Amino acid sequence: MSDCMLRLQSVTKRFGTTMAAESVSLEVGQTELFALLGPSGSGKTTLLRIIAGLDAPDEGRVLIGGRDVTRLPPYRRGIGMVFQDFLLFPHKTVAENIAFPLKMQGKSRAETADDLKWVSQLVRLTGLEERYPHELSGGQKQRVALARGLVSRPSLLLLDEPLANLDRELRKRMEVEIRRFQLELGIPFIYVTHNQEEALTMASRMAVMREGCLEQIGDKLALYHRPATAFVAAFLGSPNTFEGDVVGVEDGRAEIAWHGHRFWSRAHDGLAPGLRAVCYVKSEKIAFASSGAALAGRLRDTIFKGQYADYLVCLDDGHEITVSAAPDLCHRPGEAVGITWAADDGDAFPAVGKE
Amino acid sequence: MSNTVRFWLMVLPGTVFLVVFLLLPLIAIVVFSFWRTESYTLIQDWNLDNYATIFSHSAYLTFLARALVMATCVSLVCLAYAWPVAYFIVRYGGRYRLILLLSTAAPFLTGEILRVAALQQILGPIGVVNMALTRFGFDPIEALMYSNMATGTGLVYLWLPFMVLAIYLSLLNFDFALLDVAKITGAGPLRAFVEVTLPLNRAGTAIGIVLVFIPTLASATTSQFLGGPDGALYGNILARQFGSTGTWALGSAMGVVLFLASALALVIVWRAVGDLRRSGIVIKGAPKP
Numbered sequence: 001m002s003d004c005m006l007r008l009q010s011v012t013k014r015f016g017t018t019m020a021a022e023s024v025s026l027e028v029g030q031t032e033l034f035a036l037l038g039p040s041g042s043g044k045t046t047l048l049r050i051i052a053g054l055d056a057p058d059e060g061r062v063l064i065g066g067r068d069v070t071r072l073p074p075y076r077r078g079i080g081m082v083f084q085d086f087l088l089f090p091h092k093t094v095a096e097n098i099a100f101p102l103k104m105q106g107k108s109r110a111e112t113a114d115d116l117k118w119v120s121q122l123v124r125l126t127g128l129e130e131r132y133p134h135e136l137s138g139g140q141k142q143r144v145a146l147a148r149g150l151v152s153r154p155s156l157l158l159l160d161e162p163l164a165n166l167d168r169e170l171r172k173r174m175e176v177e178i179r180r181f182q183l184e185l186g187i188p189f190i191y192v193t194h195n196q197e198e199a200l201t202m203a204s205r206m207a208v209m210r211e212g213c214l215e216q217i218g219d220k221l222a223l224y225h226r227p228a229t230a231f232v233a234a235f236l237g238s239p240n241t242f243e244g245d246v247v248g249v250e251d252g253r254a255e256i257a258w259h260g261h262r263f264w265s266r267a268h269d270g271l272a273p274g275l276r277a278v279c280y281v282k283s284e285k286i287a288f289a290s291s292g293a294a295l296a297g298r299l300r301d302t303i304f305k306g307q308y309a310d311y312l313v314c315l316d317d318g319h320e321i322t323v324s325a326a327p328d329l330c331h332r333p334g335e336a337v338g339i340t341w342a343a344d345d346g347d348a349f350p351a352v353g354k355e
Numbered sequence: 356m357s358n359t360v361r362f363w364l365m366v367l368p369g370t371v372f373l374v375v376f377l378l379l380p381l382i383a384i385v386v387f388s389f390w391r392t393e394s395y396t397l398i399q400d401w402n403l404d405n406y407a408t409i410f411s412h413s414a415y416l417t418f419l420a421r422a423l424v425m426a427t428c429v430s431l432v433c434l435a436y437a438w439p440v441a442y443f444i445v446r447y448g449g450r451y452r453l454i455l456l457l458s459t460a461a462p463f464l465t466g467e468i469l470r471v472a473a474l475q476q477i478l479g480p481i482g483v484v485n486m487a488l489t490r491f492g493f494d495p496i497e498a499l500m501y502s503n504m505a506t507g508t509g510l511v512y513l514w515l516p517f518m519v520l521a522i523y524l525s526l527l528n529f530d531f532a533l534l535d536v537a538k539i540t541g542a543g544p545l546r547a548f549v550e551v552t553l554p555l556n557r558a559g560t561a562i563g564i565v566l567v568f569i570p571t572l573a574s575a576t577t578s579q580f581l582g583g584p585d586g587a588l589y590g591n592i593l594a595r596q597f598g599s600t601g602t603w604a605l606g607s608a609m610g611v612v613l614f615l616a617s618a619l620a621l622v623i624v625w626r627a628v629g630d631l632r633r634s635g636i637v638i639k640g641a642p643k644p
Contacts (some may be wrong), residue, residue: 056534073538073543075542083536087530089635091554091633100550101543104541104542
């Protein structure tokens with residue numbers, strides 16, 4: 001990557017016997033909003049703390065703007081960070097909180113005033129400067145935390161689940177705002193979250209993390225539509241899972257036999273006829289079909305979600321499959337339906353840990 | 356039971372305590388301080404002579420000044436010593452925090468006289484320190500015992516646990532993650548301490564200072580045992596009025612002066628803390644702007 005701003009080289013961190021990061025290598029470009037997505041305990045926050053300098057890696061190197069900062073303390077790295085619980089200084093006013101990084105840099109009063117004005121407008125905080133953190137709403141606290149992270153124009157902004165403590169409405173608004181800040185500033189944001197919706201909304205590229213390892217790095221659409229590992233396939237979206245036997249493999253496709261049904265799916269490494277396979281199909285990629293349906297069943301229930309609905313289809317042999325589709329389909333509970341999906345919409349991986 | 360009855364039942368014990376043990380004795384000494392004593396008897400004869408005596412004889416004020424200097428020094432030494440101790444216990448004590456905290460107060464298990472006597476065994480002319488010095492061919496340090504330094508050492512040793520406790524309790528409520536923020540926003544360890552840790556524990560530290568300063572100002576026992584012939588403090592002179600000389604009225608007046616000095620110290624410390632919001636303390640129910 002030519003405009004690489006952050007580079008991690010085989011970063012490893014252990015806590016006792018737990019691997020918090022296992023040989024993680026990663027590059028983030030100058031203008032990227034990069035999301036690190038993973039379930040809790042997957043090591044994503046540890047990775048962020050290593051980038052920040054709050055934790056030291058056991059092995060590997062951290063480079064920011066081409067400079068090796070592995071041994072530098074956080075206060076010499078020139079980065080900004082926004083924390084999950086905001087962590088505003090309770091004894092300082094909004095203005096003092098935001099200006100804290102400038103004060104530490106020894107900026108003059110005039111420069112500080114200019115930067116404060118600029119960042120207050122950017123995050124829309126004008127008028128709250130003299131308040132104390134306990135006098136702010138959750139969304140305002142979030143903005144102050146962002147302003148404090150951005151005010152010194154860092155070369156990199158780290159965000160550790162910054163929206164986890166906000167309600168849904170506010171989160172939606174802030175997602176859009178954070179994207180706007182990133183575009184305006186042109187610096188990389190590294191965004192840690194366990195919420196895939198947030199990651200998919202905001203990121204340009206993302207990585208999925210699991211047990212200290214990066215499972216897959218790439219464009220967010222690629223990760224969503226073309227998962228490279230079973231974990232990513234199961235983690236992103238809300239997929240249906242089919243575990244069956246591989247009947248045949250050809251042309252990158254595998255034919256799976258599942259409870260007397262047969263269907264094709266994209267085949268990943270390690271599949272061979274006779275092996276067990278797990279196939280993931282995202283619920284919105286399954287469609288109702290009147291003829292030529294792969295599977296037949298009855299509609300058991302419809303769960304209305306607003307912009308779409310989850311249709312729970314009970315197959316004749318008792319298995320339940322979720323189909324996400326437009327909410328106004330005129331299927332009634334109990335009605336016989338057929339469902340189908342394209343071969344490229346399924347991802348089959350070798351089944352692990354079972355015969 | 357109506358709410359009013361319940362209110363008064365709750366208020367009663369505290370009120371009785373304050374009236375019996377604080378207000379009545381205080382009123383008594385204020386009243387006695389305007390009487391006079393004759394042949395070990397208090398005589399109701401309203402006058403200002405006792406105060407005149409205190410403020411016209413430089414000896415009384417000198418002893419008060421010495422007590423003030425002693426209390427200030429002891430508070431500062433306790434402060435400097437207690438901060439690292441309390442910080443270490445809270446930050447790294449883990450599940451042993453409480454045991455570590457209680458162990459700083461372990462000498463309290465023995466009683467005041469015994470603690471002072473123990474110090475004599477360490478600092479005295481034939482104590483551990485001077486014996487060791489002599490053994491290795493050095494001259495013994497005489498200032499260690501029967502001096503103001505010895506009194507100071509004894510008082511620090513006596514009151515340090517209170518300072519540790521106050522700072523410990525304050526640090527328990529301190530969010531150490533704020534130090535991560537300070538570090539990332541460009542503050543080195545010292546800056547982070549001055550900008551974040553200290554202000555957010557200012558009120559707790561002030562309480563610790565008060566807890567050490569006020570009893571030290573009034574102390575008599577420690578200087579009596581460790582201070583030597585010239586080590587008397589205000590407390591010793593005050594105690595003498597109620598003992599050997601039997602001038603209770605003058606003693607009462609000295610008590611009133613001591614009370615006012617302590618109250619003044621409280622006010623000064625409180626003013627130094629200033630706006631509680633600057634210490635990160637939120638007063639519930641305070642009007643929002």
